[in-house]
Each structure stands twice: as C-alpha cells, then as structure tokens.
Amino acid sequence: MSEAKPVYLDNNATTQVAVPVLEAMLPFISEYYGNPSSIHGFGAPVAAALEKAREQVQQFLGAEHSTEIVFTSCATEASNTAILSALEAYPDRKEIITSTVEHPATLDLCKQLERKGYTVHWIGVNNKGRLYMLAFQEALSERVAVISLMWANNETGSLFPIRGLAEQAKEYDVLFHCDAVQVAGKMPIQLSGSGIDMLSISGHKFHGPKGVGALYLRRGLKYRPLFRGGHQERGRRAGTENVAGIVGLGKAAELAQQAIEQDTARIRLLRDRLEMGLLARVPFSVVTGNPQQRVPNTSNVAFEYVEGESILLMLNQYGIAASSGSACTSGSLEPSHVMKAMDVPYTAAHGAIRFSLSRYTTDEDIDRVLEVLPEIISRLRLMSPYWDAAKGEPKEQQFQPQYA
Amino acid sequence: MWNYSEKVREHFFSPRNAKPVEQANATGDVGSIACGDALSLTLKVNPSNETIEEAGFQTFGCGSAIASSSALTEMIIGRTLDEALKLTNQDIADYLDGLPPEKMHCSVMGMEALHAAIADYRGEELEDDHEEGELICKCFAIDDVMIKKVVQQNGLSSLEDVIHYTKAGGACATCHEKIEWVLSECLQESAKAPELVSELPAVDPDQPLSIVAKVRLVEQALEKIRPQLQADGGDVQLNDIDDDMVFVTLTGACSGCGFSHATLAMIEDAVSKVLGQAVTVYPTALGSSAAASEQEAS
Numbered sequence: 001m002s003e004a005k006p007v008y009l010d011n012n013a014t015t016q017v018a019v020p021v022l023e024a025m026l027p028f029i030s031e032y033y034g035n036p037s038s039i040h041g042f043g044a045p046v047a048a049a050l051e052k053a054r055e056q057v058q059q060f061l062g063a064e065h066s067t068e069i070v071f072t073s074c075a076t077e078a079s080n081t082a083i084l085s086a087l088e089a090y091p092d093r094k095e096i097i098t099s100t101v102e103h104p105a106t107l108d109l110c111k112q113l114e115r116k117g118y119t120v121h122w123i124g125v126n127n128k129g130r131l132y133m134l135a136f137q138e139a140l141s142e143r144v145a146v147i148s149l150m151w152a153n154n155e156t157g158s159l160f161p162i163r164g165l166a167e168q169a170k171e172y173d174v175l176f177h178c179d180a181v182q183v184a185g186k187m188p189i190q191l192s193g194s195g196i197d198m199l200s201i202s203g204h205k206f207h208g209p210k211g212v213g214a215l216y217l218r219r220g221l222k223y224r225p226l227f228r229g230g231h232q233e234r235g236r237r238a239g240t241e242n243v244a245g246i247v248g249l250g251k252a253a254e255l256a257q258q259a260i261e262q263d264t265a266r267i268r269l270l271r272d273r274l275e276m277g278l279l280a281r282v283p284f285s286v287v288t289g290n291p292q293q294r295v296p297n298t299s300n301v302a303f304e305y306v307e308g309e310s311i312l313l314m315l316n317q318y319g320i321a322a323s324s325g326s327a328c329t330s331g332s333l334e335p336s337h338v339m340k341a342m343d344v345p346y347t348a349a350h351g352a353i354r355f356s357l358s359r360y361t362t363d364e365d366i367d368r369v370l371e372v373l374p375e376i377i378s379r380l381r382l383m384s385p386y387w388d389a390a391k392g393e394p395k396e397q398q399f400q401p402q403y404a
Numbered sequence: 405m406w407n408y409s410e411k412v413r414e415h416f417f418s419p420r421n422a423k424p425v426e427q428a429n430a431t432g433d434v435g436s437i438a439c440g441d442a443l444s445l446t447l448k449v450n451p452s453n454e455t456i457e458e459a460g461f462q463t464f465g466c467g468s469a470i471a472s473s474s475a476l477t478e479m480i481i482g483r484t485l486d487e488a489l490k491l492t493n494q495d496i497a498d499y500l501d502g503l504p505p506e507k508m509h510c511s512v513m514g515m516e517a518l519h520a521a522i523a524d525y526r527g528e529e530l531e532d533d534h535e536e537g538e539l540i541c542k543c544f545a546i547d548d549v550m551i552k553k554v555v556q557q558n559g560l561s562s563l564e565d566v567i568h569y570t571k572a573g574g575a576c577a578t579c580h581e582k583i584e585w586v587l588s589e590c591l592q593e594s595a596k597a598p599e600l601v602s603e604l605p606a607v608d609p610d611q612p613l614s615i616v617a618k619v620r621l622v623e624q625a626l627e628k629i630r631p632q633l634q635a636d637g638g639d640v641q642l643n644d645i646d647d648d649m650v651f652v653t654l655t656g657a658c659s660g661c662g663f664s665h666a667t668l669a670m671i672e673d674a675v676s677k678v679l680g681q682a683v684t685v686y687p688t689a690l691g692s693s694a695a696a697s698e699q700e701a702s
Contacts, residue, residue, distance in 0.1 A: 115585070307440055309466035313416060335440060350440040350464075383422045383470065385433070385444035385462035401433040401442045 006319040007365040011205075012154050012182060012298060012356035013323055017248070018207040024251040025209065028244040036241055037232065046243055053250025057214050060253035061199065062190035070215045070236045071246045075181045076105035078200035078215035079148065081226040081237070082177040083109060085198075086146035087118070088224040090175075093145035095119045097174075099131060099160070100341040105200075106148050106179055107337070119143075127342050128290040129158035137168065144174045152182035155325050155338045155354055156289025157298025159183075166195030175221070181205055185256035186264070186295040197221055203245065207358070208252030212245030263359040268296035271357055274366045275299040281374040284394065288344055288352055297357040302339075302348040305387050305394055306380040311353055314376045320369055323354045347386060408467060409501035415471035420478050422470075425460040432521030435513055441465040443473055445517035447480075449525055454485045461517075468500075468507040475499045476514040485522050491515065505545045540586060541572035541579045548586045554632060555590045558674070563587065568670040569632060571663055618645050618679065625674040626652075633658055633667065640671065643688055650675055651688045 008016070028049060034042025036050050051066070058066040072078045083096070083106070098110050100122050114120045121139035124132050131149075147169050151162045166176040177198040180189060185206025191199065199216040203209055217223055217236065229238030279285055284304040303311065308324030315322055325336025339349035355369070381387040388395045408416075428446035435442030442465065448458035459477040463470050475496055480488045493511035497503045503511060523530040537549035554560065554569050566583050567574045573583050613621070619642070626640055633639055638658030643651040652671060654664055664687065672685040 115588075305464065307465050307469075310416070310470060313467045317417065335438075346437040346440070347464075350437075383419065383462055384464045385442055386464055387462075389423070399433065399442065399444065401435045401437075401444070 004319055004368065005364075006321065007368050008321050009355045009357060009361065009365065009369065010321045010323050011358040011361075012157075012354065014204045014210065015207045015358050016360060017204075017209055018252060018255055020255060021208055021248045021251045025244040025248040028247050032243075036243060037230065049247050050241060050243065053246045053253075056250035056254045057201075060184075060189070060257050061201070061216055062188070062192055063216055064192040065219055067234065068191075068216055068219055070217055070233045071241060071249070072200075072213045072215050072237060073211060073242065075179065075200045075202035075205075075213040077226070078202075078213045079103075079105045079177065079179055080109055081215055082198040082200065083113075083146055083148050084226055085224045086175045086177070087113070089222040090145045093143055093174075095121065095139075095141070095144040097121045097123065097136065097139050097144055097147040097149075099123045099125065099149055101125055101129065101153055101155075101338045102148070102150055103154055103179060103181065106150070110148070125341050127344070129153060129156050129288075129338070129342050130290055130293075131160050131165075136165065140168065140172050140174065142172050144172065146175045146177055148177040148179065150179040150182070152180075152186070152295045152298075153289065153338060154182050155336060155352075156300045156342075157182065157294035157356075158289040159293045159295065162196065163194055166197075170195050182298075183295060185252075185260070186297055188260055191216060191218075203249035203252055206252055206256040209245050209248040212242050212249045214249065259359050264296050267357050267359065267361065270361055270363065270366050271297060271299050271355070274355060274357075274369060275301065277366070277370040278373060281370065282377050283392075285377075286348060288339065288342065288348075298354065299356075300352055300354045302344060302352040303377050304348045304351060305384045306351045306377060308351055308353060310380050311351065311373075311376060314380070315369075315373065318368070318372045320372065323356075325349070325352055325354070407504065408471075409503075411475075411499075411501040412468055412471040412503065415474040415500065416467040419461075419470055419474040421458075421460045421481075422462070422474065423460050424462060425458045428458075428460070430521040430525035432517040432519070432524060434516045434520050435464070437464070439509075441469050441510065441513055443469070443513050443517045445473070445476070445514075445521050447521050447525070449485065456480050456483055456485065456488060465510065465513075466507070468503050469510040469513065471500055472496050472503070472510040472514040473517075476518060480518065485525070488518060489522060491518065505542045506539055508545050540582050541570075541574075543575035544571045546570055546572040551583065551586050552590055555587060556594065557631070558628060560587070561591065565673075568666050568673065569629075571666065574663070574666065613679070615645065621678040622650060622675050625678045626671070629671060629674055638667075640667075648681060648683045650683050650685045652685055653688055 032046050034046045036043055036047035054066045054069045057069045063069065072081065096110055096113060096118055098106055098120060110120045123136050123139065126132065149160055149162065149165060152159050162178050169176040175197045176195060178196050180199050181202045183189060184201040197218045201214050203212040223236065225236050225238065227238045232238055232241055275287060278301055282303060286302050288300045288302050312322060312324055325339055335346065335349040339352055382389050385399045386394055425446040425448050428448055430447040430449055432445040444462045446460050447456050450457050459481050461473040461477055463473040479491060479499060493515040496511040496514050497508060520530055537547040539545065539547050540551060551566060551570055551572055555566065558569060560566055560569060563580060563583055566572055566587060573579050622642055622645060626642060630639065636657055638654060638656040640658065641653045641655060643653055654667065658664060658667055668685050668687060672683065675685060676682050
C-alpha cells in the first residue's frame with residue numbers, strides 16, 4: 001500500500017459504517033441488553049428501539065405501515081424468504097420468473113428450485129443490460145407463483161423498470177419480489193401505491209452494519225415464514241433479534257434518506273467525471289451496462305485486452321480499492337454472469353472494473369484514480385498477447401491461442 | 405483478495421522477460437480467452453545443442469498467470485529442451501512458493517505453453533487433451549469434467565463412489581452437494597443415452613471360475629481403474645489371487661500415498677463386482693505372492 005490516503009471505490013460491495021450509526025448501536029451492545037420479548041423493565045426500552053428502527057425503515061422505503069417491515073440477518077435471507085414463502089403459499093403454482101443477471105442470492109436459489117422440479121423462466125437482457133420485456137410478458141401466467149427481479153444490478157448499476165413490471169404482474173395475481181439492495185440509499189424508494197409485494201434491502205450497503213437486512217411484506221399478503229420458532233417479528237421471522245444491528249439499520253436508513261436529497265447530485269458528478277476521464281485517457285475502454293438508466297454511484301468500465309484481477313492488484317498497490325467481475329477474482333473460470341448475459345466480448349469482459357462511490361467519496365479520490373489507472377492499463381497491455389506494443393493498439397491479426 | 409506468496413507478488417509486479425523474443429525460433433500460444441487466460445511463449449533455441457538461450461512471454465491473465473509465466477521463463481533459460489520438458493506445473497508452483505488451489509491452472513498453462521513451443525520447434529503436432537471445467541473440490545483441485553469422466557467410465561452412482569475414485573470431497577466435505585449435482589447430471593445423461601452393454605461377461609455364481617478366467621476379469625477391472633491412478637502418477641499391478649484374497653502392488657505415486665487405503669477400497673469394490681463375490685484386496689510388495697507372504701507369516 002502506498003502512503004497516500006486510501007481510496008475506497010467499492011461501495012457496492014460494502015460501505016463504511018456512519019459514525020452516528022455506530023453511536024446509536026453501542027448502547028444496545030452494552031447497557032440495554034434486555035430481550036425485547038421480555039415483559040420486565042430490561043426488555044421494554046429494547047422493544048421500543050426495535051419499533052423506532054422499524055419506523056425509520058418504513059419512512060425510508062415509503063411503506064404504508066411500519067408493520068410491513070420484517071428484520072432479517074441480511075438481504076440474502078430476505079430474498080430467500082420471499083421466494084420460498086410465495087412457493088409455499090401458492091403450492092399449485094410451480095413456476096418462477098427471474099432474470100439471468102440476478103445476484104447469487106436469487107440466482108442460486110432459483111437454480112436449486114429448478115433442480116427440485118420448479119420451472120424457472122430466466123429472462124435475458126440485451127447488450128445494454130435491459131430486460132427483454134416481451135420474454136417477460138410471455139412468461140407471465142397464472143402458473144407463476146413469484147417474480148423476483150433486481151432493481152439495480154450490482155455490477156453495472158443498470159436499472160430494471162421495476163414499477164412497470166410489478167404492475168404487469170398484477171394482471172395474473174403473481175407475487176412480485178424486488179431485490180432492492182443496490183438502490184437502497186442511492187435513489188428514493190416509494191413502496192406504497194406501487195405493485196411491489198415484497199422487497200429486500202441490506203444495511204451494510206448504505207453505511208449501516210453488516211449482518212442485518214429487512215424484508216418488506218405488503219399488508220394482507222399471503223406469507224409463510226422461513227424460520228419457525230418464537231413469535232418475534234409477529235411470527236414472521238423467529239429468532240431473537242439482532243437488536244444493535246437493527247438499531248443501526250434504522251439509523252442508517254434515516255441518514256440515507258436525508259443524504260439522497262443532499263448528496264446524489266454530487267456523487268453523480270464525481271462518477272461522471274471519473275468515467276469520462278477514464279474513457280478519454282484510456283483507448284479501447286467502454287462503459288458496460290446502460291449508462292442512461294442506472295444508479296448514480298456506479299460505473300463499470302471494461303478495459304479491453306487486459307485482465308481484471310491484474311488491474312485490481314496494481315490499483316491496490318496504490319491504495320485504490322475497486323472490484324471486478326473477472327473470473328479470476330471469484331475463483332471460477334468463467335467471467336461474470338452479468339457480462340456474459342450482456343454478450344460483452346471476452347477480451348473486454350475479463351477487464352471490466354466496477355467503481356462504486358459513496359457520500360464519502362471526494363474529488364481527490366477521483367483525481368487519484370485518473371492519475372494512476374491509465375498507466376496501469378498501458379503496463380498490462382504491454383504484456384498482453386492481444387496488444388501490439390509497437391503500434392499501441394490491438395494486434396491486427398487477433399491472437400489465436402491453441403485450445404481456444 | 406487472494407493470499408499470494410511474496411514470490412508470486414514479486415513476479416507479478418516485476419515480471420521477468422515480459423516481451424516477445426526477437427528472432428524467436430519456437431512459439432507456444434496457449435490458453436482460452438473464455439477462461440480469461442492466454443499465454444504466448446517465445447523461445448530462442450540454439451540448434452547446435454538444443455539449449456534455450458532466450459525466453460519471453462506475453463500473458464493475458466490474472467496475477468498468478470503473469471507470475472507463473474515469468475517464473476517459467478526464469479526456470480527454462482539455459483536448459484536444454486529435454487531438460488525443460490521434465491518440468492511439471494508443480495515445479496512452477498513450487499518455484500513461486502505455492503499457488504492457491506483455484507490458481508493451479510495458471511501453472512498448468514505455463515507448462516502447456518512450454519510443450520507447445522517445443523513441439524513447434526521440433527515440428528511436431530501437439531495432442532489437445534485440454535479440458536477444464538468448474539472447480540468442484542478445492543482441497544484436491546478436481547473439476548467437474550474430471551468427475552464426469554470417472555463417473556461415466558466406471559458407472560459410479562453414489563457420492564461415496566466419487567470420493568473413493570477421485571478423492572474429490574474426501575477432505576473438508578464442503579463440496580459434497582456440488583458433487584451430488586454433477587452426479588445427478590451424469591445419471592440423467594446416461595439415462596438418456598442408450599443402455600451400454602457391459603463389456604464384462606456375466607458371471608454365473610454357481611459355476612466356479614477357473615483361475616485363468618479370474619485373472620482375466622481382475623485384470624480387466626484394474627485396467628479401468630488404471631487411468632485415474634496414472635493421472636496421479638501412480639499405477640497398480642496384480643500379483644496373485646487366492647480364493648477370496650487378491651494381492652496387488654501399488655506403484656509410483658500410489659505407493660506410500662496417504663490415500664492408498666481409499667485406492668485399495670476402490671479396487672476391492674471393482675474386483676468384487678467383476679468376480680461376483682466379495683473379495684479382500686491386500687497390498688503386497690512387488691514380486692511377492694500369497695505363498696510368499698504366508699511363509700513370512702509362519
């Protein structure tokens with residue numbers, strides 16, 4: 001690591017806990033240790049803190065009632081609960097609609113359900129990451145138990161038109177679950193009046209703590225819990241509550257709601273400056289996803305003819321943290337399923353780097369990346385068999401290795 | 405982030421010979437852009453003594469791919485082609501003080517590039533035996549292609565079989581569910597494929613087998629197991645058959661391997677199946693027989 005201040009541009013992976021969030025949590029790890037289910041004086045203030053957090057999250061999501069919020073251990077639990085609940089509540093419906101670019105929390109669960117005999121309609125995306133609407137409409141029927149789609153993609157930030165999709169689901173009375181992990185804290189979410197039945201969020205993506213998430217369940221919804229046991233969360237999620245985490249989530253939601261108004265424009269400007277600066281300085285680089293429809297903090301740029309992990313290792317040397325969907329960082333041999341779904345050519349997909357900003361990102365952070373990254377790409381391209389070092393461009397005759 | 409050794413980091417950040425050799429007379433281009441790895445190795449070989457005088461690489465790949473390429477060039481410069489051919493991918497990994505299991509394929513790519521370059525120099529055709537799938541067992545670096553191959557060759561049907569035959573899942577057990585998925589895929593495929601007629605003659609349990617027939621059946625069973633053992637650098641040899649006792653010798657890497665008990669169990673399974681009776685397989689030293697070991701015992 002270099003001496004300079006570290007630059008953290010991996011906020012879609014996780015975020016720094018806000019100081020007021022930590023301060024709100026600490027008393028519930030020390031003096032307020034009562035069980036919120038207890039009847040005595042130790043439990044009462046803790047139960048009250050949970051209800052306050054529930055209201056904070058309700059406000060944040062624009063839900064009609066605070067009781068529509070169920071706290072979970074993370075968004076993965078929330079999404080799993082939502083999908084499995086729908087299947088159990090509607091046992092005669094054996095089909096699921098989802099997309100090919102979902103987060104593993106949805107993707108892997110649906111693959112498992114497919115193995116168990118459910119029919120999964122995997123809706124694809126075009127090369128900009130836009131959902132094939134016709135395929136979605138064709139998959140809709142009374143046989144479908146649940147639709148689960150992400151609002152914003154974690155790798156590219158591209159948005160799906162969730163409100164419209166949820167409306168269409170109503171025609172067939174299909175439950176609609178939305179994975180809103182990557183929009184929460186980045187854009188306003190107004191649930192009341194929307195067609196969304198269930199929605200998952202995660203605390204640590206908007207400056208809250210890890211290990212806590214929430215599931216929105218529209219009032220009147222047919223629901224079956226995943227965890228059974230005590231009567232916590234009105235019997236919808238058994239298990240003693242992660243009180244400090246929930247209090248932190250509530251505080252983070254309150255702060256994020258204010259920040260969306262105050263910081264979004266600035267974050268978007270920083271992101272655009274970074275992106276345009278990179279495209280101008282690095283030839284053969286492209287923005288992946290849908291630049292017109294995406295969350296304001298995310299930019300995914302593919303640097304052709306070089307590999308993502310190498311870029312990240314070198315960036316790390318300069319104290320800069322970003323991420324890549326590259327095969328080699330994940331331990332698999334295939335490039336990211338999102339890049340594959342968008343048909344990004346392999347020479348670019350492996351070099352896709354995600355920069356995700358937060359309200360703590362500064363002008364200096366962006367300057368630093370613009371200063372060091374172009375040099376890193378040139379260095380790696382000099383080593384690349386796809387690159388003609390003498391001409392400074394891709395080889396005329398494309399490199400064709402054996403076994404390709 | 406990967407836990408790379410200092411040596412890997414050093415070779416990544418300051419790679420050696422990271423440029424094509426001018427006036428190269430051997431080139432090995434290997435890898436697959438789909439998997440995110442590609443390597444072009446160029447050599448200058450002195451034709452009078454077949455010594456590698458210069459080596460250079462260009463690599464598209466992750467940190468360990470670049471480090472493996474760099475290490476490879478350092479290891480082969482100054483060696484003759486025959487000496488260089490003796491290098492294994494493990495040698496490259498060892499040179500770098502080890503690679504994470506998910507990254508061992510980077511060292512394999514280095515070795516393949518070397519073989520391709522030498523074949524190019526000698527004007528030989530290179531056999532393409534390259535196939536790489538999803539890594540299933542991280543402890544023993546076994547992928548789904550390998551598991552499928554062994555399952556199909558041996559008609560395996562349970563998780564335990566797969567563990568015995570491939571070692572996959574034999575240590576930390578976290579990949580057992582994935583193995584079961586691969587297995588069920590194979591079973592579905594073989595259900596679709598027309599029924600394969602067993603090559604082995606049916607054994608009539610009432611008709612005692614002649615010793616010659618027994619030996620032939622056991623040899624056939626061992627022949628089927630042999631490729632897996634050889635893949636690990638080992639082998640097996642039949643020494644003697646006495647009633648329900650079968651004496652074999654594990655050779656090469658199999659002798660003294662910590663998993664030899666699993667290998668023996670696998671052999672016992674296969675041999676019992678072909679003979680139509682439960683037998684016990686005993687490991688013996690090379691050349692010894694049942695009679696000899698009886699004498700030793702007495």
